[in-house]
Amino acid sequence: MESIWSKTCEIGKKEALKGDIQADTVVIGGGMAGLLTAYELERSGIRTVVLEAGRIGGGQTKNTTAKITSQHGLYCRTFIEKKGKDTAEKYVQANQAAIKEYKKVICDEKIDCDLTEADAYVYSQDAEKIESEAAAARELGINASVEKQIEIPVSCAGAVKFPDQALFHPLKFMRALSEKLTVYEGSRVTEVEENLVRTACGSVRADKIVFATHFPFVNFPGMYFARMHQERSYVLALENAGTLEGMYIGDGKDSLSFRQYGKYVLLGGRGHRTGESEGGGKYEGGSYEGLREAARRLYPGSREAACWSAQDCITADQVPFIGRYAQDRPDWLVATGFQKWGMTSSMVSAMILRDIICKKENDHAEVFSPSRFSSEELPQIVKDSGKAVKGLTKRFFHIPDESLEQLRPGHGGVVETESGKAGVYKEEDGQIYQVDIVCPHLGCELVWNPDEKTWDCPCHGSRFDYEGNLLEGPAQEGICYE
């Protein structure tokens, strides 16, 4: 399953790191946040090196819907009530500044990345909520309005509009940006020790280390695994579905998102916590099918040109963690927990981390500081911890789903083998792939994801293909048997 971005843009391969080098800053992770941070630092005179485990943009960036917007659902009223107007205003303005910075970088560097100015809308059935949200957004400095008529085929009471947001092709943007930076691909970091970062074939010694790896992989200090969970969502690129001017997302958990790219309408949705696939990890239905059903209903006559999925880190208070990794590691910095708003949050991260490293004042930094804590986060943290405990105990008490013989071709499950419980995938031709069912991160039992044919961790969201290769962290190794 390949996103429309991967299908339409190839980024030239870069060398792996070989030998020991030095830099002012080393950024771990060659996704949007990592590259933008490196770019902003280089422009400020800081010699920066990026280490990427796989390919540039090969993690979550290639799977985004690529909306550059400060409209992150219906959140303005809630943020004002829960965090106060000053904090809410800083959050909004940090994101507005990020949109402006994207447009400036694209213009300054003359990057051809299909940048399109567009308005962003959140639609809802609740007319009162929309009015209240638009008023709250205006209090925070956004020129928001309520629109009763919108161009997408959903029933709603109207939508809140944020004007002058943007859409682009993320990989075309990254391809151009990476040409201006020192990036090593195929250079997975194996160890971080104070100011030294090691890979299998080399090391970088640097004054500052930035973790821009989607989910931070060093468990202690920081304990980010206890402060975030991961969620998956799905996208279809539809041909023959008309054209849209704006970008749209619905209010509520089961809502859909819409944007245009070229001749395609990108329809997104069917999100769920990682490790909790639709159909309970069993055979029928699944998230892609749910989305296809919506596509048939909303756009009869459309044709699916691509489908893919994304994974997002979710913080308890819906604000990313950007800043110092932990109090006792003053030279380590982190950017994570972007919710569903990876593009804008990546630029917010780059601007804040640049200012921290350059010792410049940044008005928005405090709002995103990883050391913040509010009691409002507690219920979510307790819920996330409960899920982790469940995942751990399942490993000891979960009775295998079925026997190897019962497993249908094309499906996976936990089965009892001669050497104990194992994860097994049976190919259509009957070939068997067997993996260790224990997550190498912190030991939870993995679950089968029939949508992607992967093993997913319900605790913190690590994922593995059916052969056992690592797809996504925080785990740092695969689950193949020796």
Ligand code: FES
């Ligand atoms: Fe943490 Fe699996 S990702 S235990």
